[in-house]
Amino acid sequence: MDIRPMQPEDVPLAERLSDDAFHEAATLSRRACDPPAQRRTASRSANWITRTEGFLTTDPEGCLVAYDSEGLAGFATSARREDALWFLCTFAVRPGIQGIGIGKRLLHAAMAYGSDCPRWMLSASDDPKALRRYRLAGFDLHPQLVLHGDVDRSSLVAAPRVRDGAAADHDLLDEVDRAIRGAAHGLDHQMLSAMGTLVVDTGRKGYAYAGGSGPALLAALDEETATRLLWECLARTEGTATVAHVTGANQWAVDVGLAAGLRIGTEGFLGVRGMAPPSPYLHNGALL
Incomplete structure (x- = not known):
């Protein structure tokens, strides 16, 4: 070998x-x-x-x-x-x-x-x-939930203080990443930008990549900001929506998914060493 x-x-x-x-x-x-x-x-x-x-x-x-x-x-x-x-x-x-x-x-x-x-x-x-x-x-293994289904459009909540992001916002993204997971994504944002549209909180408290079926990644400094960002991601979905990589530390995402009419399932695990599962945070499967 x-x-x-x-x-x-x-x-x-x-x-x-x-x-x-x-x-x-x-x-x-x-x-x-x-x-x-x-x-x-x-x-x-x-x-x-x-x-x-x-x-x-x-x-x-x-x-x-x-x-x-x-x-x-x-x-x-x-x-x-x-x-x-x-x-x-x-x-x-x-x-x-x-x-x-x-x-x-x-x-x-x-x-x-x-x-x-x-x-x-x-x-x-x-x-x-x-x-x-x-x-x-x-590694500590934390089971993940996945929220899946057609979004009940009548349930959508306006997301104030959320706007489309730009390359100039990368310092904001790095600040949030360091606070939530201990390190910035840095160059990984080039790959993330191909997975969804960058949306950011105008109060500089969070961001997400809104893909066609749901968030490719979401990070925020508090659950209120994370909730706004997730509603914005769901509003931008086309067809069946999926909110994946929801650990038990992120019950706020479960609440949003249920309010939007999505079903709860289980799928995969988050493994961590030297840290707790990040929250409020929905990680990317490959870029974490």
């Missing part, structure tokens, strides 16, 4: 492997009431590759691959921000060879990149093998 730094030519192979691995995990953990597990669309695959190429540029030391005699066996991509926060972006092992130690070696190699960071985060699926590995690595 050869573990080495990821190269640009590895990225398309990693995308295909991750789609295989996550599709298998979603199929195995699927409940009778859940829709069938779906493969990535071509556009989502292209976005995955673009995002991973970005991590390969900003954090090459945190991006690793493992090869065996049959080809790519697994990979891990991770990043660190302001020497204060390390986060795992994506981590997968080829189906059929999971549970034999490849994932452990990859994860520990990626974690070494953030060994001097005081705070660590990751967003996990429901895959029991991965969850076991994260817990053994010292």
